[in-house]
Amino acid sequence: xxxxxxxxxxxxxxxxxxxxxxxxxxxxxxxxxxxxxxxxxxxxxxxxxxxxxxxxxxxxxxxxxxxxxxxxxxxxxxxxxxxxxxxxxxxxxxxxxxxxxxxxxxxxxxxxxxxxxxxxxxxxxxxxxxxxxxxxxxxxxxxxxxxxxxxxxxxxxxxxxxxxxxxxxxxxxxxxxxxxxxxxxxxxxxxxxxxxxxxxxxxxxxxxxxxxxxxxxxxxxxxxxxxxxxxxxxxxxxxxxxxxxxxxxxxxxxxxxxxxxxxxxxxxxxxxxxxxxxxxx
Numbered sequence: 001x002x003x004x005x006x007x008x009x010x011x012x013x014x015x016x017x018x019x020x021x022x023x024x025x026x027x028x029x030x031x032x033x034x035x036x037x038x039x040x041x042x043x044x045x046x047x048x049x050x051x052x053x054x055x056x057x058x059x060x061x062x063x064x065x066x067x068x069x070x071x072x073x074x075x076x077x078x079x080x081x082x083x084x085x086x087x088x089x090x091x092x093x094x095x096x097x098x099x100x101x102x103x104x105x106x107x108x109x110x111x112x113x114x115x116x117x118x119x120x121x122x123x124x125x126x127x128x129x130x131x132x133x134x135x136x137x138x139x140x141x142x143x144x145x146x147x148x149x150x151x152x153x154x155x156x157x158x159x160x161x162x163x164x165x166x167x168x169x170x171x172x173x174x175x176x177x178x179x180x181x182x183x184x185x186x187x188x189x190x191x192x193x194x195x196x197x198x199x200x201x202x203x204x205x206x207x208x209x210x211x212x213x214x215x216x217x218x219x220x221x222x223x224x225x226x227x228x229x230x231x232x233x234x235x236x237x238x239x240x241x242x243x244x245x246x247x248x249x250x251x252x253x254x255x256x257x258x259x260x261x262x263x264x265x266x267x268x269x270x271x272x273x274x275x276x277x278x279x280x281x
Contacts, residue, residue: 052209080119084112194220
């Protein structure tokens with residue numbers, strides 16, 4: 001495979017549903033993996049990927065590293081405020097995502113200091129930690145993808161997803177929001193993050209049938225290059241075959257059924273890793 005060289009209103013919420021359905025026909029990018037199944041990328045870059053229909057996940061060997069969360073953790077802050085905050089604060093949370101506005105983040109975190117930790121607990125983001133100030137928080141690309149995949153599955157009309165899908169071209173501090181995972185085909189929405197000295201960059205994106213996140217100790221252009229080099233222009237790899245029907249007691253009786261046997265086996269093959277084993281015992 002060759003590498004690929006507003007306000008919080010009902011309209012915004014509906015936009016998330018619209019964009020999630022807009023690119024269903026587009027194939028998800030396919031990660032290039034080594035013989036251990038890890039995404040291939042330069043050592044200082046972390047990348048995580050999930051294929052939504054199959055549940056297949058892949059990542060670089062360092063995808064669980066908890067590194068500077070930069071403005072990516074604003075997603076977790078916005079998640080809490082949208083769910084539990086006052087109406088005016090919910091509107092600000094949407095704008096914070098669209099423009100990556102630090103001043104809004106400062107105000108919201110001061111009012112809801114428990115927000116990021118609560119989101120991390122709710123979504124099982126075990127690599128995410130906030131010692132105090134939101135800007136000092138850390139997270140992993142694995143956690144970013146876990147959050148996005150969970151939101152797409154459980155709350156596709158989320159204003160947070162809609163804000164990502166309608167992000168401004170330029171952030172509040174003048175930074176262009178156009179790099180990293182946003183460069184992959186099929187991306188619908190993205191949140192970007194960067195350090196004040198521009199020595200660290202990160203991004204997290206979702207498409208109709210995938211989510212992807214990346215971070216690197218380098219420039220925005222380097223992150224883009226590393227992401228594009230880690231994916232091929234074909235469809236995402238198919239999931240590993242599930243257990244055979246005859247080896248799965250709950251579905252074993254369907255083995256020779258000419259009508260139901262095929263669909264039952266397809267179901268086992270499409271389930272996320274670990275689920276067939278738990279189901280079949």
